[in-house]
Amino acid sequence: MSDYGIAVSNGGDHAKSNGHSNGTGNGDANGNANGAPSTKDQELAANLAAIREKGWNNPIPFQYELVGTGAAPADGEGHKWAGESGIYVFDDDVGEVGPRDERLEQELYHGEQIMRAGNHIQALSFEVKIMGKDPVAPIRSFEHAGLHPAMLENVTLCGYHIPTPIQSYTIPAVLTGHDVVGIAQTGIQGSGKTAAYLIPILSRLMGKARILAAPRPNPARYNPMTDRVRAEPLVLIVCPTRELACQIFDEARRLCYRTMLRPCVVYGGAPSKLQREQLEMGCDVLVATPGRLMDFMSNLNLLSLHRLKYTVIDEADELLSQGWEEIMDKLFAGSAVSEDADHTYLMFSATFPKAARKLARDYMEDDHVRIKVGRVGSTHQNIKQSVVYVEESAKNQALFDLIMSGPAQRTLVFVNSKAKCDMVDDFLYNKGMPSTSIHSDRTQREREDALRSFKAAKTPIMVATGVTARGLDVANVKHVINYDLPSTQHDGITEYVHRIGRTARIGNEGVATSFYNDRNEDLAPHLVKILIEAKQEIPDFLEQFKPENPEELFQHEDTDDESDDGLGGGDAFGGGLGDGFGAEGFGTGGTEDAGAGGFQADEGFNADVEDKVASW
């Protein structure tokens, strides 16, 4: 019996979404053309039978003949770019809120692949730190948040019953016109920050879009030959990865439903032409990755940012570390964008590095609100983590055995390199497993196809490099396997926390299994701390890495390296919960660099500080 959380057809003739160098070819499992099946074929047939018995669906062969032809695979579905997903077609003649579109509603809110909060959601508690000149009263319900009625209906359709902690504070802060810096610590496993900024921004625009938006044709009667316009969005959201851009766009599609606000997404790798055509129909909410945005911004007939009211930078630390300072400066400095006096800036980040602090200091209003959300106690209480000792040469078989030892369930396998990603995917596929893979050397089309196929559980096993799968929000990922553990040279334990956070999201449960061997010794002390903190079993081979004084583990250690981010892992705030924040600042128990920027007195943030534990 499969447990993908959604119904899956077991048909095996779909096109494989990306390449397998399958020497044996799964399609051959029933014997070769010359009569007697070979031992290899017999082995494969036995594997396939066992895999099917477990409830896994068939592997999907790759259609090599279609590579480079641009032709759609023979699965009857064709390829649709994420940016072409359906948005509400607002008819200007109908008033402020359009009529229901049941087909679209089904797609946006009731699809089987949509993430739903799990049973443990109420039990999650978060530490929330708020800083700013004006106190922000958190909202406890969406109903009493002062949202536009259309937004409230959309929030209900999304199935969001209670605001998450970051939403409790960000929504009122934006509704009262404040710039916001939001820091959601790694490992929150879905803090809901996308909705935290989209809900108040879109809600504020809902009553005013007709006045603020550029004149444009009625989308219900659009004629591309005569009606094309320049896109002049009111909201711009910039984020570092294509997959994240598509996820934000999906959330915007849900929250803009039945209103005249038109969301669009532009990102690298997908055809510019299609994205251009979408912009030419008019765009109010633009979600973009920086490279494609820069391209489009250079064509003033296509895109102008002079009407912008809101600029959101999501995953600012990632953007800055990828070298996008130039565009960030440009967007913040206003040289390329609206000089509207009440322009609102929002910046979200997992850490708060120097460059991000500088942007906040230089460009944000003095009364901007800073919100930091971290989980209290274990960051991963709903994940059952285990570490098993596996030598490099035994990893493939161990992976196969591990997958076969559990139920058929959506499984994400992490490796450390693109070549390994191909290799492991090929191995699983040739064993008869329904696997796919994703990494940055794949074309965007292959990436989107792989992700779609994983989400739909046609290929419920996906092999990925950490970078590509960062921030993925896929419903019902039940098992995360670290085939390779991340090395400390590549974000080490932070990366581990990111990876396991792809399961057990928003109050759901999940399992994380990691293959460990002597090559991973650098990570071992950090890994042990995480396991102890989450009250997980410590295997014998990791005993030697236990800290001498386990007490120190519970002194609010953040997993991100925040030595340079002004947050000081809790110390700069005075040792965390219960200590409060004295009028003299934040250093009651703090030993970290008191002048390290961030929420420091010298920036004028010493007056109104709240320190809360919010249960969700």
Ligand SMILES: Nc1ncnc2c1ncn2[C@@H]1O[C@H](COP(=O)(O)OP(=O)(O)OP(=O)(O)O)[C@@H](O)[C@H]1O
């Ligand atoms: N109030 C809510 N109640 C239930 N589910 C919610 C709520 N707000 C958001 N969600 C859902 O939670 C999931 C995670 O949200 P989102 O991707 O914005 O989190 P995130 O903070 O970016 O997560 P991470 O940083 O761990 O990747 C989404 O599928 C979203 O639909």
